Amino acid sequence: MAAGGVEISKSSVVVADRVRDFYPRQGGRDGERRQTKRSCDFDRRFNDGRRDSYQRHSEKRRKCSMVSGERKGEVFRPALGGEKAVVDLGGTRKISSEDRVGVLKSTEYVSAVSVPSVKHPFDDLEEGQLEDDEQVVQAPNIATSKWCLESPKDEAVHVVKNSRWNRSSLSPESRDEFQVEASDERRSNSSGSRSLEPLSAHENSEHESEGRIDIDVGDEQCCASDLNDSGVDEPEGGLSMLSGSRDVNEYQKLSKINEGTYGVVYKAKDRKTEEIVALKMIKMNMEDEYGFPLTSLREINILLSCNHPSIVNVKEVVVGNSDSVFMVMEHLEHDLRGVMDRMKQPFSTSEVKCLMIQLLEGLKYLHSNWIIHRDLKPSNLLLNNSGELKICDFGMARQYGSPIKPYTQLVVTQWYRSPELLLGTKEYSTAVDMWSIGCIMGELLSLKPLFRGKSQNDIDQLQQIFAVLGTPSETTWPGFTSLPGSKAKFRKQPYNLLRY
Numbered sequence: 001m002a003a004g005g006v007e008i009s010k011s012s013v014v015v016a017d018r019v020r021d022f023y024p025r026q027g028g029r030d031g032e033r034r035q036t037k038r039s040c041d042f043d044r045r046f047n048d049g050r051r052d053s054y055q056r057h058s059e060k061r062r063k064c065s066m067v068s069g070e071r072k073g074e075v076f077r078p079a080l081g082g083e084k085a086v087v088d089l090g091g092t093r094k095i096s097s098e099d100r101v102g103v104l105k106s107t108e109y110v111s112a113v114s115v116p117s118v119k120h121p122f123d124d125l126e127e128g129q130l131e132d133d134e135q136v137v138q139a140p141n142i143a144t145s146k147w148c149l150e151s152p153k154d155e156a157v158h159v160v161k162n163s164r165w166n167r168s169s170l171s172p173e174s175r176d177e178f179q180v181e182a183s184d185e186r187r188s189n190s191s192g193s194r195s196l197e198p199l200s201a202h203e204n205s206e207h208e209s210e211g212r213i214d215i216d217v218g219d220e221q222c223c224a225s226d227l228n229d230s231g232v233d234e235p236e237g238g239l240s241m242l243s244g245s246r247d248v249n250e251y252q253k254l255s256k257i258n259e260g261t262y263g264v265v266y267k268a269k270d271r272k273t274e275e276i277v278a279l280k281m282i283k284m285n286m287e288d289e290y291g292f293p294l295t296s297l298r299e300i301n302i303l304l305s306c307n308h309p310s311i312v313n314v315k316e317v318v319v320g321n322s323d324s325v326f327m328v329m330e331h332l333e334h335d336l337r338g339v340m341d342r343m344k345q346p347f348s349t350s351e352v353k354c355l356m357i358q359l360l361e362g363l364k365y366l367h368s369n370w371i372i373h374r375d376l377k378p379s380n381l382l383l384n385n386s387g388e389l390k391i392c393d394f395g396m397a398r399q400y401g402s403p404i405k406p407y408t409q410l411v412v413t414q415w416y417r418s419p420e421l422l423l424g425t426k427e428y429s430t431a432v433d434m435w436s437i438g439c440i441m442g443e444l445l446s447l448k449p450l451f452r453g454k455s456q457n458d459i460d461q462l463q464q465i466f467a468v469l470g471t472p473s474e475t476t477w478p479g480f481t482s483l484p485g486s487k488a489k490f491r492k493q494p495y496n497l498l499r500y
């Protein structure tokens, strides 16, 4: 591994150079991110870089109090390491220095989210066993975050008609600089259809949609205001979790980076600190007058709770002067799709190793925190000019538990979708992400999608997979014949030709 480490370390420099080579003007012109070449090598990531991750952890704690600190008197539980900390039930959270050392020592990156359905040592404690003024605390926690909508009771956080996001209250004066274009975007999407709008950056790319199909995620796709039936009183003033959020005008819009299905992404500058950031504007659901998409709530909740160098950092959520909401993220200069589209030669093996180790570290962090991403593909992997890779776009992500519950199978862009999803399973787990990153690794090595099925054709996608890996049977894949799609007539292909 030592030799491999050296090789990867060197290659990270090359990846950074190659990323810069494709965008020489971008890297050099404004010099906004003149970063050291060594930032993704092993030395820095695992030695010096560890300091960075601790520093980010403490920043995250600050964020955490914003996310979950509002729930006074609640008993918080530790995440994975069993770390114990102290919470003042008056709402001010304190963590003793001893506990803090424990937190930092116990895990390489601090686990940020709760573990559903797992018995924890503290579970055995009787009520009152904790010292009077001490309770168990958990740093950023998906389940207790104010953005959490996983439990139906909490789903009452929605926009109300007299809120500041009420469209009728819109006035020309109240528009912010992000608003004009945003309104146009919404008009163009006013049919309420979820079809992919034309993208600016990848418009002419043959990889534009990465085999994407328009998805209707059925039971999981709704917006906050679809949940009004929960019977809980609506909080006065709209989305309660937005109270106290800063205004988007704290940022100066520089340019539009890209538009995805669920939001428009802008490059912007913090007016005070001059930091360059990415602002993702959340598209409201136009079919519903005040709809805040559940996917966006999930994305915000998960990203605010995560803390890992390979996961894009969300700094805060800000609001526009009218009915717009923005996620403020660290800015990375490229995404892997754009970089690969411009490459003539594939990445070298060692470059691929450098990218893959970052991707795998990020995914390990997610999976060990019970999160499945469910939409891993090159355009959701951001790269900076130093060769650092970060996973973004958590619109499809969700927490899972044990035992596995049925989820929608209409997730993951087609070329990166696993056979079990293509065959219609509703009970799936982290393996769907592992399949996607296997496809991404193949593509990094060959510069061509590994399994490039015809658009919206699951059978063709499966035929392409079976042509390489063999047509499954109950022997090679126990349980295959009970999958809904297994009855289709697939061509018989010999087992596993991956090496040829």
Ligand SMILES: Nc1ncnc2c1ncn2[C@@H]1O[C@H](COP(=O)(O)OP(=O)(O)OP(=O)(O)O)[C@@H](O)[C@H]1O
Binding pocket: 257, 258, 259, 260, 261, 262, 263, 264, 265, 278, 280, 312, 329, 330, 331, 332, 333, 334, 335, 379, 380, 382, 392, 393, 394, 395
């Ligand atoms: N933090 C960031 N820094 C720079 N660019 C970004 C950032 N986040 C997103 N982007 C760019 O915007 C694009 C779309 O972002 P994202 O995937 O989050 O939006 P989406 O609406 O969920 O897209 P999709 O249609 O893939 O679901 C990305 O592919 C990337 O090019």
